[in-house]
Ligand code: HEM
């Protein structure tokens with residue numbers, strides 16, 4: 001009569017193995033991020049983010065754009081783990097001097113101010129990666145864009161990847177196929193890529209990033225190119241850092257103007273115009289021209305998916321005190 005007992009034991013062993021496997025599978029995805037993560041440990045989080053960000057954006061509207069871009073560049077390198085925020089240090093080669101970020105990524109001082117406000121409310125609780133995710137959302141909302149429930153629970157890396165920043169973030173010379181490929185490498189679809197590119201309805205770019213497009217490309221409105229040529233000289237090395245708005249009319253307002261520019265062949269970047277160039281993304285661009293609410297809905301979906309890219313969770317990583325250095 002020992003047999004039933006042994007069966008019961010082996011059944012429970014099988015069941016707990018199954019459970020462990022399921023938990024492991026969940027742990028390797030983004031299942032642990034949740035909108036209520038700080039509900040009891042830091043209920044003041046979003047108020048603190050907003051009260052620190054609002055005066056900074058009032059001083060300079062562009063900084064909301066700069067912080068949105070920081071979130072993108074953080075998530076595309078090792079996942080959304082605050083690695084971009086780390087300064088170079090002995091034994092740590094940061095991401096700030098990699099090609100897509102050098103002389104370009106900005107707003108770190110404002111992220112520091114938001115983190116300081118959050119630390120004051122809830123010391124040692126909220127990661128820099130989550131501060132950045134919340135700030136990106138709040139910045140978009142402050143410029144007139146949508147607001148959404150940001151998933152939280154990311155932890156901060158103790159490492160950075162200079163090579164990841166050089167290789168995984170698409171350059172503005174990219175064609176549609178490479179844009180799609182580099183987003184797919186992060187688990188994002190072409191649809192997500194087209195919706196997330198609407199971020200270029202705010203912010204500025206440097207001459208060095210749009211020079212070839214305004215002098216050499218044919219898929220650009222001639223008058224628009226001529227106007228830009230006045231502030232971006234042809235010769236490499238002259239005026240490289242001169243700025244122009246990514247959305248020529250309203251670079252401080254988050255709306256669907258970016259897509260209207262694409263249809264008018266008035267995109268600042270070569271990569272932007274690739275989204276409306278007789279290819280597979282044209283229909284989606286036209287959809288957003290006709291419906292700002294469709295754009296907002298897909299942008300939010302894309303931001304949530306991008307925020308899910310391989311976060312550190314549980315007991316991995318740390319909650320940095322200072323976003324610029326490992327504790
Ligand atoms: C689709 C591929 C993308 C490419 C090739 C690209 C490329 C660029 C480039 C070259 C600049 C100008 C940088 C400079 O000249 O200093 C820029 C600016 C910007 N990008 Fe992107 N980007 C892409 C996607 C995204 C995404 C997904 C987001 C956010 C969701 C984003 C947000 C921004 C913002 C807000 C700015 C303006 C930043 C500021 O004014 O400081 N970009 N991007």
Ligand SMILES: *[C@@H]1O[C@H](CO)[C@@H](O)[C@H](O)[C@H]1NC(C)=O
Pocket residue numbers: 173174175178
């Ligand atoms: C696409 O990416 C490959 C690999 O990095 C590169 O060799 C090629 O020049 C890129 N093409 C375009 C159009 O961006």
Ligand SMILES: *[C@@H]1O[C@H](CO)[C@@H](O)[C@H](O)[C@H]1NC(C)=O
Pocket residue numbers: 211212215216234
């Ligand atoms: C444009 O194309 C020509 C010929 O390929 C090249 O020499 C030049 O560097 C390119 N860029 C600009 C800004 O003229």
